[in-house]
Amino acid sequence: MFFLQEAPPMFFPSPSVSRPASQLTEEEQVKIAKRMGLITHLPCGIFDGTKKSGECVICMIDFTVGDRVRYLPCMHTYHTECIDDWLMRSFTCPSCLEPVDAALLNTYGSS
Amino acid sequence: MIAIVMETQRLMAEPVPGISAVPDETNARYFHVVVAELFLPEEYPMSAPKVRFMTKIYHPNIDKLGRICLDILKDKWSPALQIRTVLLSIQALLSAPNPDDPLANDVAELWKVNESEAIRIAREWTRTYAMGN
DSSP: OOOOOOOOOEEEEETTEEEEGGGOOHHHHHHHHHHHHHHHTSOEEEOOSOSOOOEETTTTEEOOTTOEEEEOTTSOEEEHHHHHHHHTTOOBOTTTOOBHHHHHHHHHHHO | OHHHHHHHHHHHHSOOTTOOEEEOSSOTTEEEETTEEEEOOTTTTSSOOEEEESSOOOOTTBOTTOBBOOGGGTTTOOTTOOHHHHHHHHHHHHHSOOTTSOSSHHHHHHHHHOHHHHHHHHHHHIIIIISOO
């Protein structure tokens, strides 16, 4: 009987560094936890086809009705799965390189 | 992996002018690029392609091992970039060397004090190593 052992999830304390949770320093754990929290505050939705369609520039696949999408403060849209994977490495928009946290804090400040 | 197939199809249909990039027959992540090699790591497009010059080249931003000093291959990588944009950036770097951010210090030094001599050597190296005569 074989059991496939799943690889432990990797975290990215900085874009080029990947480590499993067990090898993160306390400071890195805090940074990553904050990052995960911020990501959940970004609006997301289901692509319903009413707005102009296009492709997710990360996976290069067209959005289809029912896809889970996330909207960044700069108004760029990606598949939730694609952008979340990137945001855990770098908190910037892949298309305009705008830092997402600055834009997020601005939104809070003005509302 | 689907993204790599899509991207490869587009790259074959509309190649970058002046650069030939051909996928390896047995490894879809490996590309033969004129005088360079390009490898898409497991994490691509979340991490940058690895690009290296296979022939010697006289350029202030490329070292003896063919490693390239280019921001988008390091900390300025974005998953919205593609093989096409990487090739275009390398092409731009080749035509506009940046001796103020050098990787090959001796080359950068000559580029700053005697640009015409540096360009002469670069031409000679290209003839010798890239064109094979």
